[in-house]
Amino acid sequence: MRWADQDPYGHVNNTQYLAYLEQARVDLFFRQAGEQGLASFERGVVIARHEIDYLRQVVYRAEPLCVELWCAAIRAASFVVEYEIYDGPAVGAPLVARARSRCVLYDLAAERPRRLDEAERAFLEAHAEPAAGAA
Amino acid sequence: MRWADQDPYGHVNNTQYLAYLEQARVDLFFRQAGEQGLASFERGVVIARHEIDYLRQVVYRAEPLCVELWCAAIRAASFVVEYEIYDGPAVGAPLVARARSRCVLYDLAAERPRRLDEAERAFLEAHAEPAAGAA
Amino acid sequence: MRWADQDPYGHVNNTQYLAYLEQARVDLFFRQAGEQGLASFERGVVIARHEIDYLRQVVYRAEPLCVELWCAAIRAASFVVEYEIYDGPAVGAPLVARARSRCVLYDLAAERPRRLDEAERAFLEAHAEPAAGAA
Amino acid sequence: MRWADQDPYGHVNNTQYLAYLEQARVDLFFRQAGEQGLASFERGVVIARHEIDYLRQVVYRAEPLCVELWCAAIRAASFVVEYEIYDGPAVGAPLVARARSRCVLYDLAAERPRRLDEAERAFLEAHAEPAAGAA
Numbered sequence: 001m002r003w004a005d006q007d008p009y010g011h012v013n014n015t016q017y018l019a020y021l022e023q024a025r026v027d028l029f030f031r032q033a034g035e036q037g038l039a040s041f042e043r044g045v046v047i048a049r050h051e052i053d054y055l056r057q058v059v060y061r062a063e064p065l066c067v068e069l070w071c072a073a074i075r076a077a078s079f080v081v082e083y084e085i086y087d088g089p090a091v092g093a094p095l096v097a098r099a100r101s102r103c104v105l106y107d108l109a110a111e112r113p114r115r116l117d118e119a120e121r122a123f124l125e126a127h128a129e130p131a132a133g134a135a
Numbered sequence: 136m137r138w139a140d141q142d143p144y145g146h147v148n149n150t151q152y153l154a155y156l157e158q159a160r161v162d163l164f165f166r167q168a169g170e171q172g173l174a175s176f177e178r179g180v181v182i183a184r185h186e187i188d189y190l191r192q193v194v195y196r197a198e199p200l201c202v203e204l205w206c207a208a209i210r211a212a213s214f215v216v217e218y219e220i221y222d223g224p225a226v227g228a229p230l231v232a233r234a235r236s237r238c239v240l241y242d243l244a245a246e247r248p249r250r251l252d253e254a255e256r257a258f259l260e261a262h263a264e265p266a267a268g269a270a
Numbered sequence: 271m272r273w274a275d276q277d278p279y280g281h282v283n284n285t286q287y288l289a290y291l292e293q294a295r296v297d298l299f300f301r302q303a304g305e306q307g308l309a310s311f312e313r314g315v316v317i318a319r320h321e322i323d324y325l326r327q328v329v330y331r332a333e334p335l336c337v338e339l340w341c342a343a344i345r346a347a348s349f350v351v352e353y354e355i356y357d358g359p360a361v362g363a364p365l366v367a368r369a370r371s372r373c374v375l376y377d378l379a380a381e382r383p384r385r386l387d388e389a390e391r392a393f394l395e396a397h398a399e400p401a402a403g404a405a
Numbered sequence: 406m407r408w409a410d411q412d413p414y415g416h417v418n419n420t421q422y423l424a425y426l427e428q429a430r431v432d433l434f435f436r437q438a439g440e441q442g443l444a445s446f447e448r449g450v451v452i453a454r455h456e457i458d459y460l461r462q463v464v465y466r467a468e469p470l471c472v473e474l475w476c477a478a479i480r481a482a483s484f485v486v487e488y489e490i491y492d493g494p495a496v497g498a499p500l501v502a503r504a505r506s507r508c509v510l511y512d513l514a515a516e517r518p519r520r521l522d523e524a525e526r527a528f529l530e531a532h533a534e535p536a537a538g539a540a
Contacts, residue, residue, distance in 0.1 A: 009243065013157075014153065014157075014182040014185070015150070015153035015154050015157055018149065018150035018153055019150050022148075022149075022150055046149075046189070046192070047149040047189055048188065048189055049186070049187065049188045049189065050149070050185065050186070050187050051184070051185070051186045052184065052185050053183065053184045054181070054182055054183055054184065057181070108144065
């Protein structure tokens with residue numbers, strides 16, 4: 001979190017949560033996948049839909065939130081990322097939001113959707129169980 | 136739009152759209168309602184849920200996007216705002232996103248939900264038809 | 271301005287002003303220069319330094335701030351943009367900040383500074399007097 | 406850093422650095438001072454001026470930048486924070502920016518500057534030597 005993510009009501013502004021979700025996806029699909037030699041997510045995944053339910057207000061503190069995320073609904077050319085955000089260092093902390101993002105594989109050069117390849121599918125299936133990160 | 140709303144892919148980042156929706160809500164519930172003597176929305180409405188579908192990528196240009204919004208599902212202590220975002224000066228431009236936000240009336244001092252009063256309900260009902268703004 | 275540019279103190283956060291300056295530069299060097307057939311600023315100008323003095327707090331309102339800017343200290347490979355930000359629709363409104371940015375011409379492909387060409391120099395010299403925009 | 410701090414040029418946008426400086430100040434003046442029982446900085450310090458020199462471009466990576474900061478020019482009602490930002494985990498990494506911020510003690514309720522008290526002065530003097538944080 002950043003102190004200025006808070007708005008005049010003294011809580012983290014609702015628009016900032018999508019940035020926290022993005023950081024968690026970047027960590028999984030860019031950093032972790034990249035470390036396994038899988039760079040293709042970084043070359044083209046677009047967001048088709050977000051849903052987010054806000055369950056509690058969050059006040060800034062120095063310690064990061066915990067974002068747990070996992071993959072679901074893996075299709076030919078899309079998948080869903082599901083998330084839970086906790087106001088504390090780990091999953092036992094109060095749940096502040098639940099969210100899901102539908103992601104579409106996209107060929108940025110050709111400007112059209114593309115199909116998941118085998119390595120991508122295997123990576124998504126390997127992350128179908130909740131795993132925690134920090135935002 | 137701001138030029139820096141764009142990310143390294145050269146498109147407006149998906150997280151920024153919620154800020155555009157917020158600007159459209161602020162214009163309706165703070166400015167327009169305030170001009171009619173109705174200041175109570177500003178003292179306490181919280182977002183319980185957002186849903187947004189992204190239909191096209193947007194590239195920065197100087198002219199604002201058009202955000203059309205209207206109120207729906209008006210309940211005792213909540214209502215929904217629905218939106219369409221167009222990439223151009225008016226509603227005929229290409230549709231880039233559809234969204235809905237569930238808003239809960241909230242007593243910020245007492246930290247608990249509260250009921251809509253008559254003036255608020257009348258304002259919401261008067262805005263149940265689409266009307267355009269700019270973001 | 272955006273409502274969420276405000277922080278928990280209820281004022282526009284100091285970090286947001288650089289975004290307002292950027293919007294004023296984008297309008298001059300990308301849009302206005304582009305309309306005159308001069309696209310080279312967009313292909314490579316980097317910021318080497320910012321200075322900004324904050325004179326008054328700003329509270330969000332729907333109307334844009336007025337940003338006046340002009341070019342100064344035009345050198346072989348750099349120039350300075352100077353700004354005044356007014357809290358109102360025009361230059362007569364209360365002055366809220368003064369700023370200056372040193373800009374360096376940069377070849378993004380070769381990753382090194384480059385010299386101003388004649389068309390760029392003429393554009394900068396034509397904008398050496400204050401002119402107002404909105405942010 | 407956040408991935409979306411990058412702009413279409415693929416580098417961290419210059420306007421984001423002020424947010425990194427803010428995070429470093431929040432850590433020192435709100436968190437560290439607060440842990441020592443000194444809450445008065447949080448109740449009122451305003452930024453009167455920023456200067457920042459950009460020395461190198463920064464590309465997003467998962468690891469935080471290192472921000473070193475210290476206090477200087479301690480006066481009756483103001484002080485300066487000086488910073489160096491390094492693109493790596495510690496001070497030996499490449500220096501990407503140098504900055505200074507003039508901070509004014511401010512009584513937010515009375516809306517006027519105020520004098521440093523003894524505890525605040527002692528805290529600033531104890532932090533007159535560079536110390537590293539992360540942003």
